Amino acid sequence: ISLAQNGSVTLWARDPDHAAEMQASRQNARRLPGVSLPDTITIATGPVHGGDTPCLLAMPMQTLGGFLRDHATALAHRPLVACCKGMDLTTGLGPTALIARTCPGTIPAILTGPSFARDIALGLPTALTLACADDATGKTLQTVLTTRTLRLYRTTDTIGAELGGALKNVIAIACGAVMGAGLGESARAALMTRGFAEMNRLAHALGARPETLAGLSGLGDLALTCTSDQSRNYRYGQSIGRGVGFDPAVTVEGIATAHAVLHRARSLELDMPVTQAVTSLVKGELRVHQAMDMLLSRPLKEE
Numbered sequence: 001i002s003l004a005q006n007g008s009v010t011l012w013a014r015d016p017d018h019a020a021e022m023q024a025s026r027q028n029a030r031r032l033p034g035v036s037l038p039d040t041i042t043i044a045t046g047p048v049h050g051g052d053t054p055c056l057l058a059m060p061m062q063t064l065g066g067f068l069r070d071h072a073t074a075l076a077h078r079p080l081v082a083c084c085k086g087m088d089l090t091t092g093l094g095p096t097a098l099i100a101r102t103c104p105g106t107i108p109a110i111l112t113g114p115s116f117a118r119d120i121a122l123g124l125p126t127a128l129t130l131a132c133a134d135d136a137t138g139k140t141l142q143t144v145l146t147t148r149t150l151r152l153y154r155t156t157d158t159i160g161a162e163l164g165g166a167l168k169n170v171i172a173i174a175c176g177a178v179m180g181a182g183l184g185e186s187a188r189a190a191l192m193t194r195g196f197a198e199m200n201r202l203a204h205a206l207g208a209r210p211e212t213l214a215g216l217s218g219l220g221d222l223a224l225t226c227t228s229d230q231s232r233n234y235r236y237g238q239s240i241g242r243g244v245g246f247d248p249a250v251t252v253e254g255i256a257t258a259h260a261v262l263h264r265a266r267s268l269e270l271d272m273p274v275t276q277a278v279t280s281l282v283k284g285e286l287r288v289h290q291a292m293d294m295l296l297s298r299p300l301k302e303e
């Protein structure tokens with residue numbers, strides 16, 4: 001919707017019924033009710049057509065690998081811009097690495113940072129990180145994808161950008177759980193800060209630049225997601241803290257990512273206690289108070 005301010009955009013949908021519904025109502029009532037699709041958006045379904053225009057991949061992280069494999073031929077000559085935040089459970093890879101492995105001829109990029117889809121669709125001011133290892137392609141994408149209300153900053157650090165977006169969801173679950181259990185805003189601030197420390201620990205070990213994590217895709221998105229009821233990861237955490245159910249149809253990226261990250265961290269012998277606590281909470285092995293006791297009773301150390 002934001003990009004349609006710049007010119008024509010094709011919105012590809014895999015479900016023909018949903019595509020027909022969107023075409024008839026000119027809105028996506030299932031995902032963004034009440035927001036009109038501009039006339040410059042064409043809705044397409046069926047086979048993905050080839051071409052060389054950039055393609056934004058807006059789907060849950062755990063479905064990205066399958067989508068890329070199914071459509072590898074049509075996607076072969078396009079810059080592919082992942083919009084998902086997470087780490088693939090099967091391979092332990094982030095979105096750009098998964099694109100590079102599955103569609104080797106393409107130029108992978110990622111668009112990430114603090115942004116709720118509804119805010120962007122409503123034209124509220126938003127700033128994001130566009131990461132592409134090929135800086136020339138990154139510059140082109142930055143220009144093409146920036147709109148009047150959506151400002152993009154560029155980096156070549158794809159590892160840092162995708163780790164920031166993936167890891168903040170895990171910390172947001174922890175923060176929601178603490179708030180849902182009534183443990184207080186001071187506890188949340190501590191979790192955000194110590195969570196940020198472990199985000200940096202893993203990012204450093206995987207070759208990310210610290211300034212990327214300190215930017216929109218790390219600190220920026222952490223601040224948004226850990227403090228807003230609009231976030232599904234945060235609300236899911238709140239439901240754990242309150243001991244109530246949560247709609248399993250809602251996409252909560254931090255669940256699978258927490259498991260993938262913990263696996264990766266263990267193989268690197270890295271300590272990620274908040275992530276470990278989140279995996280125990282989502283599996284129902286610990287209650288929030290027990291997880292907090294575990295974090296508080298760790299050996300004292302320097303900050």
Ligand SMILES: NC(=O)C1=CN([C@@H]2O[C@H](COP(=O)(O)OP(=O)(O)OC[C@H]3O[C@@H](n4cnc5c(N)ncnc54)[C@H](O)[C@@H]3O)[C@@H](O)[C@H]2O)C=CC1
Pocket residue numbers: 014031058059060061063066067083084085086115116117118250251253
């Ligand atoms: N909703 C938001 O505010 C933001 C979402 N993101 C990220 O975008 C990614 C997608 O999230 P949402 O769009 O919110 O999730 P969603 O669950 O609302 O929508 C996911 C979309 O992907 C489609 N989809 C599901 N499985 C698919 C498959 N196998 N192949 C093709 N399409 C498939 C669904 O039909 C749906 O249209 C996530 O990684 C999320 O972290 C990033 C920033 C903001």
Ligand SMILES: O=C(CO)COP(=O)(O)O
Pocket residue numbers: 085113114115116169172221224225230231232233234251252253
């Ligand atoms: O990534 C997001 C905000 O930047 C959206 O967060 P949720 O997936 O938790 O709703």
